[in-house]
Amino acid sequence: MLRLVGIFGSPRRDGNSDILLNSAIKGAESNGAVVEKIIIRDFQIAPCNSCGGCWEKGVCVIDDDMQKMYPKLVDADGIIVASPIYFMGVSAQLKAFIDRCQAFWARKYVLHLPIRDDGRIAKGFFIATAARDTGEGLFTGAVKTIKAFFHVLDTQYMGDILCAGLEEKGVAGKKQELLQQAFDAGKKLLV
Numbered sequence: 001m002l003r004l005v006g007i008f009g010s011p012r013r014d015g016n017s018d019i020l021l022n023s024a025i026k027g028a029e030s031n032g033a034v035v036e037k038i039i040i041r042d043f044q045i046a047p048c049n050s051c052g053g054c055w056e057k058g059v060c061v062i063d064d065d066m067q068k069m070y071p072k073l074v075d076a077d078g079i080i081v082a083s084p085i086y087f088m089g090v091s092a093q094l095k096a097f098i099d100r101c102q103a104f105w106a107r108k109y110v111l112h113l114p115i116r117d118d119g120r121i122a123k124g125f126f127i128a129t130a131a132r133d134t135g136e137g138l139f140t141g142a143v144k145t146i147k148a149f150f151h152v153l154d155t156q157y158m159g160d161i162l163c164a165g166l167e168e169k170g171v172a173g174k175k176q177e178l179l180q181q182a183f184d185a186g187k188k189l190l191v
């Protein structure tokens, strides 16, 4: 049984990144993956306060919903992250979630402990949606953030779907080609 975690980073339900993430999830499920979707906005996740607590044991000392997320990330064979582009980066909700993974960074680089006890490398995929049609570097910042996140989590960046020109809520649902692309990406991620 292969486990996929879909991390939904937009505060807007049924929006563009939600629609594409759902397609990717359907694709993964069509290939037998067991999928859990994490809707970040439904959880209380404080930003990292740089207290340095994780440097001692590799675990975050802030007691909130992020504590439920760490084991899901460790158990995952695949991780798909979906986010809108906000001011050239990922959403604030997703960024807080990622920053709290500094505990994994400490585990790996300060304490020299494995992320997964069996040394497994997970597979990662990124879906981003933006309103602007084009623009130099529209996705560059977000892609770098997700690559760093995956790297810390011993997760290989397998690819991305970066969709410009999606302003209106839900317009991604009318783009058959994009929906198919997301479905196919989810389907083949864990193969």
Ligand SMILES: Cc1cc2nc3c(=O)[nH]c(=O)nc-3n(C[C@H](O)[C@H](O)[C@H](O)COP(=O)(O)O)c2cc1C
Residues within 6 Å of the ligand: 010, 011, 012, 014, 015, 016, 017, 018, 083, 084, 085, 086, 087, 088, 089, 129, 130, 131, 132, 133, 138, 166, 167, 168, 169, 170
């Ligand atoms: C706070 C905020 C900042 C945004 N910043 C950008 C931006 O820098 N570039 C861009 O192209 N679109 C920007 N957008 C538009 C969204 O990225 C776009 O509408 C996206 O498709 C929304 O995805 P969602 O429906 O999944 O939330 C911004 C939207 C909001 C609300």
